Amino acid sequence: MKRIAILALQGAFAEHAAMLNRLGAETHYVRSLSDWLMPKDALVIPGGESTSQLTLLRALDLLQPVRTAILDGLPVFGTCAGLILLARDEDGTPRDGLATLDVDVHRNAYGRQIASFHTIGAVDGVGQDVPMTFIRAPYVNAVRSADVHVLATHEGRITAVRQNRQLATAFHPELTDDTRIHEYFLSFL
């Protein structure tokens, strides 16, 4: 059985766990270094507030171990805040998050809550008509490496990318009933 560690410092981690459990994966929450040291085949970084999660990653001495593991090839899936934490740059400036994904991200890209929206679209490698929920969402300004494949766009903006075994979406597949993106991620393992 595949063992997925879910970063559970803040945000919608329970929703990812429910979806991964539906797909037959085993999940455990990471809130401390000792949680992090448990055996795992992959990591999920949920939606929530990226500043809140990053502050806690630092305070709990998790930032460097997680970053090293991702650079060593641990598959990782970040949604919304997760995409921001993985992004190397923000609006042309290097970020001090995990910075393992070679993209430049734009936070709160669509504006405040009143601008949050739901749509459907195609995701390369996943399929057509994938439901996409954007909550105070970011988008990707630009990719910074030829390794990064754009999987989805919305109105010309990049909303899902893959770089080797790193997957990131600006939207929230864990808030829908559609499991295809999580299945796609599990296929990396």
Next chain:
Amino acid sequence: MTENRVDLNRQLAQMLKGGVIMDVTSPEQARIAEDAGACAVMALERIPADIRAAGGVARMSDPAMIRGIQEAVSIPVMAKCRIGHTAEAAILEAIDIDYIDESEVLTPADNVHHIDKASFAVPFVCGARNLGEALRRIGEGATMIRTKGEAGTGDVAQAVSHMRQMMSDIRRVASLSPDEVYDAAKNLQAPLELVHYVRTHGRLPVVNFAAGGVATPADAALMMMLGADGVFVGSGIFKSGNPAKRARAIVQAVANFSDAKMLADLSTDLGEAMVGINPQEIALLMAERGV
């Protein structure tokens, strides 16, 4: 408000889970809150302890003050309007607030009716002391609930009693047979379809935070242990001796509420906590407003 908007507004609250929402009265405090790891801030002119001290009518804050806080931080910004004050809510919606708190901490504008929150696109959080109150607010369109507690006291006892009541009510409804739901809805004075939801799912259809009297990391952890999805801290941070340190400690305590060793470290050397007052010592019980 379309179904889609209701979902999106409930989903923003889901993104706040496991987090701490802090009352702030200036851009400087908002930055301290964000740096400490707050998942949102509540912009208001006076924190509840000062509203109590000042007396008189407490109203929505000046939009200029709220805008200053919106410009200072990237996390969601919430603001309070008076219970039943549809015009204050419309003003907050017009300045793109992320969440409106229709709050008993301000002086109620309508002693009978709450705002028809379903007619707004912007999301609302409301206070509740029990399941019936929570479901009435959700029926009106609230997409997030918090316990009322007793704001501005630094005394967690009321938040505890409201959270225990809510969880106990939910467990009781979840144990009913389908034909007992009608009488339960009558007794709870709550919309029938929402009582059905609670019976089927064993939880509220929206996120439920704790609020009203949280002053220490241990208070915040206690509320998480009782089943809160997250915590609001009002007067507890900026009425204390070292707000930045206390704010960081409360954020970490919520994330790791079941790790006692960590809670011990977080509770160490925090400086003065806010001076608390007991609900028995005060004339005004805010929790009894807008039931």
